[in-house]
Each structure stands twice: as structure tokens, then as C-alpha cells.
Amino acid sequence: MDARIPAGPLDDKWTDYKGHCKLVNPANKRKLEVIIIGTGLAGASAAASLGELGYKVKAFCFQDSPRRAHSIAAQGGINAAKNYQNDGDSVFRLFYDTIKGGDYRAREANVHRLAEVSANIIDQCVAQGVPFAREYGGLLSNRSFGGTQVQRTFYAAGQTGQQLLIGAYQALERQVALGNVKMYSRHEMLEVVIIDGKTRGIIARNLVTGELERHFGHAVLLCSGGYGNVFYLSTNAMGSNVTAAWKAHKAGAYFGNPCFTQIHPTCIPVSGDHQSKLTLMSESLRNDGRIWVPKKQGDNRRPNEIPEEERDYYLERRYPAFGNLVPRDVASRAAKERCDAGYGVGSSKQAVYLDYAAAIERYGKIEAGKQGNDNVGKDEIIKMGKEVVKEKYGNLFDMYEKITGENPYEVPMRIYPAVHYTMGGLWVDYELMTTVPGLYALGEANFSDHGANRLGASALMQGLADGYFVIPYTIGNYLADEIRTAPIPTSHPAFEAAEKSVSDRLNTLMNIKGKQTVESLHKRLGKIMWDKCGMARNKQGLEEAIKEIQQLKKEFWSDVKIPGGINELNPELDKAGRVADFIELGELMCKDALEREESCGGHFREESQSEDGEALRHDDRFMYVAAWEYKGDHNWQLHKEELVYDVVKPSTRSYK
């Protein structure tokens, strides 16, 4: 596997690349067409930037507006090596933290580039009018996030993703108004068209009319996000799917590290079988909240009735150095461990407490101190403390109360880990190109920057880095050689064949007319994945899962029931196509997890742990990116991209 990483010292690679990559002159840019799938942070920023450069861009999203993409739901913030706080941050530190956080399974050159451009992202967003939080002096405010030792996270209350996406969306709509970008909303990409080994377009379905459309492009950018919905329940949006990436994979793009999934520790627990999705509570809650379970198994008392000495603050106990701020994967596994051992709380017993009582009291005392008043009663202190907590986390507390009906100012919140992000994705080289020429993957859809575990506030950074600052350079390097390629008419046999395969598949799906609903099959897939390829995995479970998924696939293709018709707005049919792809992906994820006989980051193999239950990496055998090539039904070939660490020395992560 050749990642085409530029030669030279790590610090200079990106600068050198930019200085030497090929350029396309403005007159030629007007003739080059680029297709972008997805309008989240990566897609919208890429569409806007490429439109500004003068390329002819077509952007597609399945939602009714590009502004709905799920980047909008990111709460916490975005990292950038600005060092505005003078606390010792630098490009190198952000790079190092990301590599270490990713448990040494990410590519050094990509991550360094990410850290380099991070500062530009903040500048760009502020210029677009993104209302980041500010201090009284009018300058930008930062907070620390996800256990980093510097304050490098920029935020807009608990709605950072929304504000960044609206910024990118507005830049995109400006290009639409200028005629540089044509927007196709309520459209779903269902096939990649490859002609003479190069990506030349897509087949998209208009989700309102059901019509299939052929679109030519000199290059296609997949910015279609992650595939967490393979688990059925996740914090992803209901529509988030792997379909575009999966079509690309089946057309020849390798899939990188599919088993690397991030399970976020602070989500609202499942309340029953009806549950359709899980809601994340920002990780920032762990900055002040304390996580605990009762010391007694199956303790059914109300949380406020359990005295202090009968509570087990298990994160503080196990990881005294980092306490409640250990990375996401560690915190998630520790919660699962306690619940599996029978200490879980709530009616489902699949939850732990996140308690703000101590923080409320602490803040209350600080407030009382500010007022110079030493004789404040306890009630008054708690009242003042609640005010402070409300100021900092009010919107999250409100959200919790809306969903659960409980008041988190009075009763500890119940939380449980949930699938949140997928580090894996389409394998891309340094230029973000997949193994198919002219086919790119950006943002969460690619595998590149987060290794085996993503740090908090880094997803927004990566999406925008790829779209605003990486692809505008790297795509030119490819398109410079395409200026002589005239647009290929969509009557070309390759387009015809691709459209036929899509329409055959749709017809097949509609004609099964079985008994099981798409939703019920998706739920079953999710259960297999969560039980056997979730927070902890083992050989036996994974082997079983593969068999079960293969069986499920048979059932799906022989017994699925889809109402309505093809040529109409038919959400069930849309969903069926997505679930069919999830089923195939699920098998590959299990295969990848089976192959990787080590524990690293979000991937925990029970066979590979230390005596005290911590993850055990095997750098000698697994320091590579697993890039899977699709070879046919249930058949994949593994390619390995060895990871070379020139600058960072891999060590064992320790948060004790």
C-alpha cells in the first residue's frame, strides 16, 4: 500500500507538498466538474472551497437541506493549536496528543498536517461569522476537553457543530447563488461510475420522485460521514448511512480499519425496545461530574439514599491520575465492566451515575467566597452552585430532563456508553484519494487521522481541515492531468450499466415482498454487532457474529417487506437499501476485528488485556492499517499499510 506521503522531515511535508503540487489554471477549472456526496462539515466546506476556486461543483445530500447534515449535532468544540491561552500548546503537541490518543494507529504525516491547518480553521470560521464563545475582553474563549492538558478547544456553548456547519452551509449557499455549485438535496448516491479505471460520475436517486439520475464528474468526493448506525442504536442521525462509501468500496475502494468504532461514555441510557436512537451528553460534563455506582451489587435504593461511603467512584479509584477525565474508550469500558459485574443502576441496570452534587457544592462555595460572605448556609451555597452549573451546562441538563423526565440538578444523571463515531472508513492516501483514481473520501468517511480512537473535539477539526484546506490543493494535483478530458456524455455504456445495476437492485428489493420489516432486520443486525463487535470483542463471538450476519443477509434478501413503490417518496425503500449495505459492512467489521488480535483504542479484544484488565497492544504484529479489498460476496482480501513512526515513539497509554 502506497500512501504517497511526501518525503522530507515531518514538519515540512505539507509545506513542500503545497509548493510542488500541480496547479490548474482558472480557465481550466471552469471546465472541470467535481461531484461531492454529503454536505456535512467536510462536504459543505469542500463544496464551498472548490466552488470559490472556480470548479463546477455538484453537491448531493439525502436530507431536505444541506444544513441538516449530522455534523450539526456535535456539541463540545473544535481543537486548534492556537495557543491563545499561553499554556504551552503547539502544532507538535496537538499532533502528539492526536497520535497518542489514537493509540498509535494513525499516520504521522496526515495527523501533523491536521495539526498544522487547525489554526487556519478557526480564522476561517470566525471570518464567516461563527459566533464562538468569547471572554469579556472580546477575545475567543477556550476550554480543555477530553483530558488534554492544554486549553485548545474553541466552542459555541453546546452547539459548536451546529455553528460550524451553518458557517460552511452559508459559504456553500453563497456558491450556489453565484452559480458555482449546484445543489441536489433529497438525492442519494447509489453507484459510482468508473470508466477506464478512473471515477467519472455517479448514479443518484431523487428521493422525492424515485427517478434515477446520471451525473458526470472528473472527480467524486465522498463526504458521507460515518457508519455508526450499523449498530442500529447510536448517536448518529437516523439517516446516517454507509451506502455511498459502501458503493465505492464495492467499486474498488479499499475499506480501512472498519472495526475501529468509538463508544462514547456519556450518553442517555436505553429506556426500552422502542428506542430508535441514543442521545449524547457532551463529554464536557465529565469535567465537573463524578461517575459512580453503588458498592453493593443490585442496589435498588434511590441514588440520594446511598451514603457516600457506599458509593464506588470507580474511575477515580482505577485511574487516580486522570480520574473522571480518562479518554472515551477507557471510560466506556470501565462503565461496561461495572454494569456487567452487576453494579449497574436504573431500571435496566445498564447505566451508571454522573453526579453533580459535589460540583454544585464546590461552585457554590466559590461563589460565596467571591461575595466575601463566610456565613452562608448550605442551602444558599447549593442554590448558588446550581446557578453556576446552569450557566455552564444548562442546555445539556435541559436536554436530559426533556428525555428522561428527571431533574439532574436534584438527582444524579444516568449515563451509559453508546456508539458515537467510526474511526474506520475508506482507505485514503495522503491526498485523500481512495484506491480508485479520482475518488476521494473526506471527514469521517475516511479512516485517516484518528487511529484507533478519536480525541474529543477532533472530528470537527478533521472534517473542516479536509474540506477547507487539504482537498483544494490535493485535488488540483489530480485534476491538472484531466484538463484534456472533455465531459463524458452520460449516455456512455458505463453510465448505462451502472444505472441498470441500481434499478435492478431496487426492483429486486421491491419484489421480495417478504414478511419482515426493514426496521426489525436492522434491529437484529444492531444487536449482533453490539453484543459481539461492540465495546469488547472476542474470537468466538466474532466468528459467531459473522455466521449470524451471513444468515441475516440471506433472510434480508428473501424475506424483507417494503411497502409502496419505487417512483415515489418512499422512506422505507431508502432505508432498505441502507440496511442491506450495513449488513455487508457488519460482516467486514467483524472480520477486521477478528483479524486484529490486539486491543488498541476503541477496539478491545478480551484475549489481549493486561492483568488488571487494561488494553494490550501488539505493535510488533499489528502496527498497520488494515485495508480491505472487496472480492465478491463474503469475500475480502486484506492489504496492510505499515505505519512508520519517525517522530513519535509509541508507548503504552497510561492514565493511572
Place this chain on the structure above:
Amino acid sequence: MEHYNMNLTLKVWRQKNQSDRGQFETYKVSNISSEMSFLEMFDVLNEELIQEGKDPIAFDHDCREGICGMCSMYIDGKPHGPWQENTTCQLHMRAFKDGDTITVEPWRANAFPVLKDLVTDRTAFDRIIQAGGFISVNTGNAVDANALPIEKAKADDAFAAAACIGCGACVAACKNSSALLFVGAKVAHLGLLPQGEPERKERVLNMVAQMDKEGFGACTSTGACEATCPKGISISNINRLNKEYLVASLVSEK
């Protein structure tokens, strides 16, 4: 929180496509848990409809955590249902009790035509943004983010206006189907920031012109938009737009 189960009667607007006239259909759902979200109740109903060989009810939804702005049901006469500052997807069934009859309609406005059942076309909002809801700054043109300090109060107000999720509940609630809260929030968000200053005048004129062209009504300050907005966007943003419009038109040379 104690939970309970309930049986409900739903009156739901069904419309095959944009040209169909549409009508209400009545459905019974039983054993609905108070812990379900309103859309999960619809999921349950749709599963039943599919099993019975009927067409499930089409409705827009995506993030189901109150931020994407896609969900859009007009429930018992109020956009997004009975709770304050809430979206349809975050409405939970404990807002209802056993035996209730709930009427569910799509957003009603000529500018938001119904595509199917409860799904409407809200691309008019995108076109209003295209008319001027942005700051013209190409990628790479930006100065250092801290080069221009912004008064905290103004930054906070801009953020409060920028919290709009573009769901269209303001239009659905307004007796005039006016989109002025949506437009006002964007004009205020960008107008309050120094970065938005250069395009301030043309922004407000162009966005209002586009809003009128899309077929939204005029604002008569009834306040229904503010009362229904899931993000609590203040009607003072409309007043601010009025001021910007007045100033922009007075100083316009044409």
C-alpha cells in the same frame, strides 16, 4: 420517573403527493410507553401499518436530538407539540395521557408545499440564505481569529440568533405564514458581528426580497413565532431586521 402505558387515537394528515388533495386518517395505537418519543410512537404505528400492508406515514426526521431542524409536525394545533422550546423529536409521550386524541398536520404554508403526508418542501429557506445569508469570505482569506475583538454581549446576541435550526416552525405558527423570524435571526446574527458589516445593507434588502418572492406573508408582530420557536429565538430579531431594512433603504442611493 414513573412511566405508564397509554392507548391513543391519532388523526394524521395523509396526502399521496404534491398534487393530491389529502385528507385525515384516524389510527389507534395501543400500549404506548410514556418514555417513548413522539416519533418513536410514529415508528411503532408505521411498523404496524407495514405489517397490515398499508402505506406507512411519511414524515421528516433525522438527528432526533433537536438540532438538525428536519422534524416538523404540527401537533394539536401547535408546531412541535405542547412543550415549550422543543422540537417534535424531543417531545416525549409523557406529555399525553391515556385516551387522548392527537391531531397531526404538516406545516401549512404555500411556500412549504406538502410533498407527501407530513413531509414538506422547505428549500425556500435555502434560497433565502442564498440571497444574502452569508459573509463573503473565500477560504484562505481570513485574518487571525483574535485580530478583531468582539464585544461579548454582541457575540452572545449573535449566538442566540444563530441558534436557529431552520425548521420552519415560525412559519407554521404565524397566521400570516411569515418567515420573518427566520430571516430576522440570520440578519441579526450576521449584522451584529463586525465581519458581517460590509454586506449588511444589501443582505437585509436581498433576503427580504427573496422571502417575499417565495410567497411568505408579512409580519404583523403577533408573537406566535417566538412562542413556538424550539430554540427560543427572540422576536426582537425581527425588530432589528426592521431597523436594518429602514436604514438600508434610507441610505441606498438608488
Place this chain on the structure above:
Amino acid sequence: MRLLAFVPYFCSDFLTHNLVSMTWKQVFTSSVGRKLTMGLTGIFLILFLVVHAGLNACIWANDGGVMFNKAAHFMGATIVIRILEIGLFVFIFIHIIQGLILEASNRSKRGTPYAVNYGNRGSKWYSRSMGLLGTLVLLFLILHWIHFWIPSRFTGTPEVTYDNKTYHDLFTLMKEIFAELWVVIVYVLGCISLGYHLAHGFQSAFRSLGVHNKKYNNMLTSLGYGFAVIVPLAFAMMPVSMYLGWVS
């Protein structure tokens, strides 16, 4: 600003990204321009109400209408006031026409109506009923003109002489007209309509003019409610006082 009334309203056909300039035409036709004119004319009419109410309050001087008739004469006799009167009619006319167009246009935007209405949960009934309240006020106004304005300008009123000067005896005219119970009831109802119209209109006018500061908005809202109660109440008390013989 340039008067482009003769040019067809073509701005909507521009490319959306072009600067659309604000022509006079737009002041009267764009949604925001329309309510701007409603607000401006409304505030003028509010000012007129203050003058009108102040003048009419003279009937309570209990001097047999001398002060009132003299004040009314003053209003009718100066050229400045006569010019303002023309302005008043123009503004009333714009306010009515613009209001009716706005109401009709707004009503056409919904398409299929809702089966269940939002009702009073999000707004006040009188805020939603400005068209209806305005129409009621207009009907009342027509009656009022027939009663007082037309006689004093055209058909003639009783006359009275103070200090060798002849005056219109509007006071006596009032006594005659308000001797009829139904007239008093219609006037009281008219004033109630006016009160509700003002309860929304007063503060809304300032909003339309762009007052967005919370402090001022709160102040104007309170002031508006006060105005909407006191002024119509003062007007309503006039026929009632006359009918019940509280003034002599």
C-alpha cells in the same frame, strides 16, 4: 431613493445575488415596507388621538361647552391645522388601504387551513385580529364623520355666540346625538375596538420602525397598554357622560 412607481416591480426577477435597491415602490409593496408604512401612519394617528382626546376633554369643564366650542373653533380656524387635517386624511387612507391589502395578502399565504388552530397559546387574539378590529373602527369612524365632521364642514351645525363672535355649537350637537341610547352603545363599542386595536398597534408600530432594544420595547409595551386603555376610555366616557347628563 428614487421614485420608480412607473417601473414595473421587477426586482424579484433580478438574480438573487444582485443588490436590490429600495425604491419608493418597495416601501409600499415589500412585506417589511408595508408594515413600515402601517407603523408610521399608525403613530401619526396615535398622535392625532392625543390631540383629539385632549380637546374633547374640554366638555368636562362644566361651563356649558364654552371652552370646548372655542377649542374646536381654534382647531378649525388655523391654516396649519387645516393642512394637517389633509395629512391626517391621507394617512388614514394609506393606513386603511395598506392594512386591507396586507390582511388580504397575508390571508392568501397559508393555502390549506389547519384543522386545529394555535389559538391563544402563542399570541393574543387582538394581535391576530387587527384587520377585523381596524374594520370595526373604520365603520365607527364613518358614523362619527356623519355625526360631526360633515355637519361642521359642510351641512352646518347649531351656532352659538360668545363675546360677539359666532361659533359652531358642537357641544349642543353632541348633546343631541348622544341622547340616543343606540348611538352611545355604538360609540362605546367603537372605542373598545379602538382600544384593542391600539393594544397591539401601539407597540407593534415601534417594532416595525426597528426598536429592538429590550429596555425600550418593554417600556413601549407598557406605555402602549396604558394608552390603549386610557385614551379609548376617555373617548367612551364622552357619550356616556352626555347621555347620563354628567355634563351640563
